[in-house]
Amino acid sequence: MYIPKYFQVTNINEIIEFIERNSFATIVTTKKGKPIASHLPLGLHKHGEDYYLTGHMAYGNPQWRTFETCDDVLVIFQGPHGYISSSWYEHENVPTWNYQAVHVYGQASIVGEEELKQDLSELLEKYEKQRENPVLWDKLSPQLLESQLKGIVGFKIKVQEVQAAYKLSQNRNEEDYHNIIEKLQEEENLNSHPLAEAMKKIKNKGN
Template sequence: MRHTPTYILTDPDEVKRLVRENPWATFVSNTANGLVASHYPVVLEETPEGISIVSHVGRPDEKLHELGQHEMLMIIQGPHGYISPGWYANSEFVPTWNHVTAHLYGTPEILSDAENFDVLDDLVDHFEKQLPQPISLDIDENQARRIAEGTVGIRFVVTRFDARLKLSQNKTPEVVDRIIDALEGDGPFASASLAAEMRRVRDAVSTTDLTDEENHAPA
């Protein structure tokens, strides 16, 4: 990604949050036959150290990606959207696009058939638990295991990442508030999820500024 110091995200915990809240990933591999890209759901493994993600691919994607033979790029895309200069309420006329994005790098580990089924089971439970009547692979485990044979499980331990949190941090608080209001409205570029991200960052900055003022206040 473009090197933009103002927007660089370096906190692994924030990257973990991004994965939790945006579990649809793009896998990109530079193979002997050229670039290959696929899209799959992912689940963050809740470990205290590092960033570990489990997922699966449908056969024959494991061969097309040459999984386990070289480094792979996993792209996690959070909320994003068009930002109109009309929301700035000044003489600026150049629009932009706000986004939260992480590029994760690592060499996938191929899981055993048993581990793969456990990952698929956990994946279904992870999403179904939010429903009033969740479905489980336990309903027909034998059939589920036959279907699982068409997939290959992977564990993706992130060795490095390049992430951006571009949410109008270069604008004044007044402009940020106007952008949030516009995103929360009913216009063609409304995005409640992007507005929520901007509000979270804005509030975090405000809290930090208030703490700094308190720490430097005269006794």
């Protein structure tokens, strides 16, 4: 990923927080030289000094079979993004697009049934525990779980390289920066408000 120096993020704790908050990812591999992708929720785990991404996909999805033949898997995590109008600047300039993205490169492998069950249990815990009537692993019938497990394949990706970019107008002057935040807050686009909050957050860190 091309990352100008203004936008590069290297703080591992910040990157981990971003991945956990934006865990619905795009996994890219190649099949006979052609890129293929799947869109899946992933978990992030640390074992010793190593980080792993974990997830599952349908057995009928041919992508999991490429894990054995691909040296590298690319996983893309994306945060809020949006159009930045040049009318929001103090001086004449061109419009742009702000975004947050993390690219993770690693080696993928298929996991066994017990490891898959553990990962699914943790996935349910993450997304269900705050709900009024959480449906956790131990509340589902063994018959249902057994039938569903037959239709999926679990995998893990050992993280080998991470690239992170937050393109959030850091190269603009103070007046333009605050004006962009205000204009984004006025927009009705679904991503505009989270994008404004992301800009506020990195500005506060800088101060």
